[in-house]
Amino acid sequence: MITLLLLGQITRDEFMDFKRQVEVQFAEIRGEIKELRSQIQALNQRIDDTNKRIEDLRNDLRNQMIFFGTLFVGILGVLITFLISWLNFVKDYKEKKADKELVVKLEEKFKNLEDENKRLRNQNEALIFIIEKIVNGASREEIKSEIELIKKL
Secondary structure (H helix, E strand, O other): HHHHHHOOOOOOOHHHHHHHHHHHHHHHHHHHHHHHHHHHHHHHHHHHHHHHHHHHHHHHHHHHHHHHHHHHHHHHHHHHHHHHHHHHHHHHHHHHHHHHHHHHHHHHHHHHHHHHHHHHHHHHHHHHHHHHHHHHOOOOHHHHHHHHHHOOO
């Protein structure tokens, strides 16, 4: 520009006019740059806020995963405990049922033994009666009739 002035192609007023226009344009550019800077700062703040929200969401998700994982493990533990208890109950029930069946069988055998004992006692009493008759001199026919009675028992 100064070179143009020196060459004399433009006047001083034109140069001053041009200079004002350039200064106005620079001022406008500076204003726009300031506005761009403030917009960039606002955008950076929004990005920071978004990053913070994303980090908060990650923490919330992590906490929820820990909660649900713990809940799942707890429920699984309860189910396993219930299953073990149920299996023990069924096992105990079967053992008690087997014990009851054994008791019933033993009671039947005991009753059969009592009946057999009664029968043998009756036979013994009959034999003692026959031996007493023999000792007391009973006849052969009386002894035979008593033996027949014993056989029927």
